[in-house]
Amino acid sequence: MTALIQLTGITKVLKGQEQPRTILDGVSLDVHPGESLAIVGRSGSGKSTLLSVLGLFDRPDQGTYLLSGTDISRLPERRAAKLRSSHFGFVFQRFFLLKHLTAAQNVAMALVNGQGWLPRRQRRARVMQALDEVGIAHLAKNRPARMSGGEQQRVAIARALVREPRILLADEPTGALDTETGTLVIDALQSVTARGCALILVTHDRDHAARMGRLLHLDAGVLTEQLVTS
Amino acid sequence: MMRLSGRARSALIIGLQGIRSRKTRTLLSMVSLFLGVLAVVVVQAGASIAERALLADMELFEGLDGTVVMDIGGTSPQLGPVVTTTVAGRSDAVAMTGMQAIIGEPGVRPVNEGGVPLDGSWGDPGPPMTCDETGCRELPAAEIQPKGQAIEVRLTALTGDVRKYRPYRPQSGEWLDFSTMPSLAPRLVLNKAAAVGFEQYQVPAEMRVTGASANMTPHFIGVVDDGDQQPRAYVRLDELSHWVPAARLIDPNMSEVRVLMTAGTPVEQVLSAKLRALGVEPMVRTVNSREDQEEQLALMRLVFLAMAGLVLLIGVAGILNVGLATVGERVEEFALRRAVGTPRTLLAGIVLAETLITGLLTAALAIGVSVLGMKALVTLAGGSQPFLQGMEFPWDAGVAGVIAGLIAGVLGGFVPAIRAAGIPIATVMRA
Ligand SMILES: Nc1ncnc2c1ncn2[C@@H]1O[C@H](COP(=O)(O)OP(=O)(O)OP(=O)(O)O)[C@@H](O)[C@H]1O
Numbered sequence: 001m002t003a004l005i006q007l008t009g010i011t012k013v014l015k016g017q018e019q020p021r022t023i024l025d026g027v028s029l030d031v032h033p034g035e036s037l038a039i040v041g042r043s044g045s046g047k048s049t050l051l052s053v054l055g056l057f058d059r060p061d062q063g064t065y066l067l068s069g070t071d072i073s074r075l076p077e078r079r080a081a082k083l084r085s086s087h088f089g090f091v092f093q094r095f096f097l098l099k100h101l102t103a104a105q106n107v108a109m110a111l112v113n114g115q116g117w118l119p120r121r122q123r124r125a126r127v128m129q130a131l132d133e134v135g136i137a138h139l140a141k142n143r144p145a146r147m148s149g150g151e152q153q154r155v156a157i158a159r160a161l162v163r164e165p166r167i168l169l170a171d172e173p174t175g176a177l178d179t180e181t182g183t184l185v186i187d188a189l190q191s192v193t194a195r196g197c198a199l200i201l202v203t204h205d206r207d208h209a210a211r212m213g214r215l216l217h218l219d220a221g222v223l224t225e226q227l228v229t230s
Numbered sequence: 231m232m233r234l235s236g237r238a239r240s241a242l243i244i245g246l247q248g249i250r251s252r253k254t255r256t257l258l259s260m261v262s263l264f265l266g267v268l269a270v271v272v273v274q275a276g277a278s279i280a281e282r283a284l285l286a287d288m289e290l291f292e293g294l295d296g297t298v299v300m301d302i303g304g305t306s307p308q309l310g311p312v313v314t315t316t317v318a319g320r321s322d323a324v325a326m327t328g329m330q331a332i333i334g335e336p337g338v339r340p341v342n343e344g345g346v347p348l349d350g351s352w353g354d355p356g357p358p359m360t361c362d363e364t365g366c367r368e369l370p371a372a373e374i375q376p377k378g379q380a381i382e383v384r385l386t387a388l389t390g391d392v393r394k395y396r397p398y399r400p401q402s403g404e405w406l407d408f409s410t411m412p413s414l415a416p417r418l419v420l421n422k423a424a425a426v427g428f429e430q431y432q433v434p435a436e437m438r439v440t441g442a443s444a445n446m447t448p449h450f451i452g453v454v455d456d457g458d459q460q461p462r463a464y465v466r467l468d469e470l471s472h473w474v475p476a477a478r479l480i481d482p483n484m485s486e487v488r489v490l491m492t493a494g495t496p497v498e499q500v501l502s503a504k505l506r507a508l509g510v511e512p513m514v515r516t517v518n519s520r521e522d523q524e525e526q527l528a529l530m531r532l533v534f535l536a537m538a539g540l541v542l543l544i545g546v547a548g549i550l551n552v553g554l555a556t557v558g559e560r561v562e563e564f565a566l567r568r569a570v571g572t573p574r575t576l577l578a579g580i581v582l583a584e585t586l587i588t589g590l591l592t593a594a595l596a597i598g599v600s601v602l603g604m605k606a607l608v609t610l611a612g613g614s615q616p617f618l619q620g621m622e623f624p625w626d627a628g629v630a631g632v633i634a635g636l637i638a639g640v641l642g643g644f645v646p647a648i649r650a651a652g653i654p655i656a657t658v659m660r661a
């Protein structure tokens with residue numbers, strides 16, 4: 001069975017300073033559909049950088065990136081945008097909701113992105129389904145200012161899920177939330193693996209990391225996998 | 231096709247959401263641009279109006295563009311009859327001849343000797359002169375008549391309706407009617423400068439014309455604006471001919487003789503040939519005021535456009551400033567939109583479209599205000615400035631406004647659009 005994601009020897013070098021710094025140093029990683037991964041590591045170890053390569057925000061300087069067997073290591077931006085739309089969902093530490101839009105409009109934003117077009121009614125149905133999935137369908141008409149942090153983050157998760165991505169990337173999604181709310185958010189995230197979506201979670205929280213199927217350590221750009229014993 | 235329309239629809243929604251969430255900003259950039267576009271429209275319209283005003287005055291003196299003007303000088307006594315018989319009854323040529331006439335009390339000197347303007351704007355005319363075939367000399371003191379209730383005018387005798395070539399503006403009463411039987415009492419139409427005189431001085435109506443067989447009683451039937459400062463009166467040549475012998479009527483020695491013709495009329499050829507047979511070489515030219523003025527007008531327009539351009543530039547700077555600030559504020563939004571797969575070209579297009587729409591809306595507003603302003607001007611000042619009457623808003627000013635709005639939109643939106651497209655997606659991870 002081909003891996004959903006196959007990274008081999010991914011290297012990312014930060015240029016533009018006196019001397020180039022290697023942020024990712026020969027990272028190799030296979031991810032299969034429905035898997036959940038936790039990536040942990042010290043601040044500045046390169047976790048967000050790895051996610052930005054995985055999510056096609058950025059391209060690696062060396063190494064190959066296969067997505068369902070297709071080499072996308074040197075993908076032009078136009079096609080990368082299309083793939084981000086069709087294959088990836090993103091959740092960040094800050095929720096990044098647009099404050100002038102309602103929860104439903106914020107979720108719909110991922111559908112109104114110039115990649116294909118859904119008629120209004122279908123769009124609304126998809127949005128409501130995504131909001132329902134994270135348990136906040138009743139807040140559809142609220143603006144971010146009138147929602148709690150946990151609710152806002154779940155709107156952001158709904159936004160990431162509305163196109164039914166193959167891979168969900170989450171960068172410290174509970175960083176701004178209290179423990180209880182954080183657990184709720186992790187629940188919402190983890191539920192996607194049931195339908196074959198891979199979840200890659202960057203977190204500082206040991207407990208949240210422990211709930212993932214695989215645990216990976218990033219240290220100064222070097223990725224190592226800890227075998228989970230259970 | 232479907233993909234394109236999907237992109238367009240997305241762009242529309244995103245753009246409208248952007249404008250709606252930043253109404254004040256949009257309004258601000260519109261205000262800064264409004265003045266610039268207004269300046270361009272006003273300058274363009276002003277130049278058109280100025281051109282029109284300039285030409286309107288030139289048309290009164292020179293005749294409408296395309297009019298063929300023949301000036302005739304010479305001593306042959308045949309001249310008058312030849313000119314009048316050639317143009318008689320023709321609709322494509324009018325002969326006009328000027329002579330001195332004094333209207334008023336008999337036996338006195340006119341208050342404006344020499345036919346000078348009655349407002350004294352030409353200064354002191356000097357001692358009274360007398361002229362005959364041998365030349366002009368000062369009148370001996372004994373012969374100087376006392377000044378009295380009389381006004382001297384240049385009397386212009388016409389063989390037909392000259393307004394086809396010189397659009398004299400009616401002020402009051404009527405213009406000469408050339409279709410009726412010539413009256414024995416010559417009917418006169420005064421110009422404004424002469425009418426002023428007859429308002430100031432209540433003169434008994436008697437008209438003395440040099441060479442006339444007798445003094446005649448003129449009928450004033452109307453007043454026109456011929457653009458001339460000098461008092462003038464217009465009369466049908468055939469009515470005057472009852473009193474003035476033909477040889478004196480058109481006497482190039484004593485008067486100016488001019489034939490105005492429609493371009494291409496056979497009169498030009500025929501009359502020239504007849505005059506040459508008399509040994510007179512006519513001077514013929516075609517009125518082309520517009521072209522003569524073009525260079526001068528173009529320069530004027532350029533200077534004002536440069537000034538308007540400067541104002542517009544300030545407007546562009548305003549829209550650019552607001553646009554950059556807006557993009558700065560929207561960095562996270564754009565990074566996020568890129569993260570969810572919105573192509574950067576679409577984002578750049580949306581930013582550009584937002585400023586373009588702002589620019590065009592502003593242009594429409596500025597043009598609307600100018601059109602209304604022009605309407606107000608025409609209604610308020612149209613009475614005293616006849617060339618404004620029936621004046622339409624010059625379409626090239628509208629076009630200039632739209633172009634200015636477009637240019638401002640492109641200039642003001644281009645840099646922010648590029649900025650927007652260049653925002654790295656990773657911004658959302660490091661904020
Ligand atoms: N655009 C950038 N400009 C400057 N330095 C950068 C940039 N991107 C990454 N870095 C550097 O690369 C290193 C890795 O950054 P990264 O954000 O991936 O770390 P991280 O593991 O996510 O840290 P944290 O846990 O604090 O979020 C850091 O030392 C950071 O300073």
Ligand SMILES: [Mg+2]
Pocket residue numbers: 047048049171659
């Ligand atoms: Mg990070």
